[in-house]
Amino acid sequence: MVTTLLSVRRFLPLFITQFLGALNDNLFKNAMAVLLLWRAGDAGPLLVVAAGAVFILPYALFSSLAGELADRSEMTGLIRKIKLFEVGLMLLGTAGLALGDPWLLMAVLFGLGVHSTFFGPIKYAILPVHLAHEELVTGNGLIEAGTFLAILAGTIMGGGLVLGGGGAWLVSACGVAVALAGYAAARAIPSAAAASPGLVLDWNLWRSTAAIIAIGRANRPVWRAIMAISWFWTVGATVLSQFPVMAKEVLGAESGVVTLFLATFSIGIGVGSMLEARLLRGEVSLRHVPWAAFGISLFCLDFVLACSGSRFATIAALTGSPAGWRVLADLFCLAVCGGVFSVPLYALMQERSDAAVRSRVIATNNVMNAAFMVSGAIIAAVLTALGAGAPNILLVTALANLVALLVILRAPRD
Numbered sequence: 001m002v003t004t005l006l007s008v009r010r011f012l013p014l015f016i017t018q019f020l021g022a023l024n025d026n027l028f029k030n031a032m033a034v035l036l037l038w039r040a041g042d043a044g045p046l047l048v049v050a051a052g053a054v055f056i057l058p059y060a061l062f063s064s065l066a067g068e069l070a071d072r073s074e075m076t077g078l079i080r081k082i083k084l085f086e087v088g089l090m091l092l093g094t095a096g097l098a099l100g101d102p103w104l105l106m107a108v109l110f111g112l113g114v115h116s117t118f119f120g121p122i123k124y125a126i127l128p129v130h131l132a133h134e135e136l137v138t139g140n141g142l143i144e145a146g147t148f149l150a151i152l153a154g155t156i157m158g159g160g161l162v163l164g165g166g167g168a169w170l171v172s173a174c175g176v177a178v179a180l181a182g183y184a185a186a187r188a189i190p191s192a193a194a195a196s197p198g199l200v201l202d203w204n205l206w207r208s209t210a211a212i213i214a215i216g217r218a219n220r221p222v223w224r225a226i227m228a229i230s231w232f233w234t235v236g237a238t239v240l241s242q243f244p245v246m247a248k249e250v251l252g253a254e255s256g257v258v259t260l261f262l263a264t265f266s267i268g269i270g271v272g273s274m275l276e277a278r279l280l281r282g283e284v285s286l287r288h289v290p291w292a293a294f295g296i297s298l299f300c301l302d303f304v305l306a307c308s309g310s311r312f313a314t315i316a317a318l319t320g321s322p323a324g325w326r327v328l329a330d331l332f333c334l335a336v337c338g339g340v341f342s343v344p345l346y347a348l349m350q351e352r353s354d355a356a357v358r359s360r361v362i363a364t365n366n367v368m369n370a371a372f373m374v375s376g377a378i379i380a381a382v383l384t385a386l387g388a389g390a391p392n393i394l395l396v397t398a399l400a401n402l403v404a405l406l407v408i409l410r411a412p413r414d
Contacts, residue, residue: 005138010130013188017083018123019146020182024086024175025112026154028093029055031162031171032105035097052377054106058113059120059370064208065201066118067363071356072199075126075192079119083183086115090179094172097162120366121359128350128358129192134282140346141277144339145270152266156259196356209367215357216364225349226365228289230372231404232342235296237373238380238397239334240265245390251327252311253318260315261331268332272339279340284347288340293405295337300398303330304391 005011033051070078089111096104123143131139161170202208217223243261247253276288306326318324353361383393 022150030158067360070359268335272336292341299334
């Protein structure tokens with residue numbers, strides 16, 4: 001079924017569009033982070049932290065409007081307008097990278113956050129329109145795998161290109177080219193009629209956000225799926241944020257090991273997403289979710305244990321040792337479990353949502369994802385300030401995930 005979906009117009013152009021969008025986000029974010037660290041002096045680390053907040057802020061501010069707009073609009077036409085907005089942002093980003101102006105770079109990053117906020121609800125809401133019921137899990141698996149591989153590729157490209165000769169121009173040229181390719185792919189997406197063409201947009205963002213959350217909460221199975229997905233992103237974001245610290249302070253490793261960790265994790269998510277699609281064979285079922293949650297905690301705990309007392313200064317040292325392969329195997333298996341955990345939850349959220357409000361339900365998911373991830377980042381920052389190192393933060397995350405597993409197991413089935 002995977003090869004079938006990747007060969008048909010009702011899925012492939014959307015897959016390419018979302019892949020290129022995620023690639024561009026991370027290409028620009030990482031290039032900007034590296035540039036700020038090298039050019040902004042002592043303020044660089046603070047600006048990098050601020051950049052993360054700037055990118056996520058639009059999800060909290062505009063998700064309600066994005067969901068309403070997606071429900072009332074012909075979705076394919078809206079996707080094309082959003083991708084044109086991305087082209088404009090990349091042209092503006094060219095000036096920001098060339099000048100190294102942190103304020104202009106922040107403005108472009110905020111714009112990319114807006115772009116992702118408005119694209120997110122359509123990306124998932126359009127899948128049930130174009131895919132048959134038995135294709136939904138596979139479609140979500142491909143989207144999930146593609147997103148994480150795009151994150152990996154964009155992160156590596158952004159950091160690798162910007163510090164070379166003419167790096168700012170190379171990143172800019174890649175960004176504009178990727179955005180144009182994304183728009184071209186969007187032109188091939190088949191039309192998808194508006195789900196609620198008569199919907200009136202509510203420009204009061206506070207009120208509309210409360211309204212879409214109420215829509216999500218009204219459907220108990222969907223709301224539980226939203227909570228579980230938000231938890232998954234919180235765990236994933238926490239684990240990813242600790243990679244540099246684990247590599248530098250625990251393993252004494254060079255920056256290349258961090259890239260290897262990210263690559264292993266991203267590939268693992270992709271493998272897990274495709275594995276779950278194959279295991280379910282088109283059925284929308286959560287029967288593997290508790291086992292995947294248990295696996296996330298198990299492999300996170302063993303990752304910490306495997307790193308304890310180990311020193312791998314280089315990639316060669318890491319891959320030349322059985323202990324190093326244990327570290328990588330834990331990361332890979334943790335990520336595989338993450339893919340198995342998340343894919344059926346997205347499919348259930350889409351399938352159980354009423355078509356007339358599906359985009360707003362997905363926008364609710366985006367709001368809750370952002371709220372959970374920010375809360376997780378704050379807790380991690382507090383633990384760091386109290387002297388808890390990366391191993392302890394990961395141990396807390398693994399144990400908290402076991403509590404989440406108990407909640408999943410005790411939840412009534414609908």
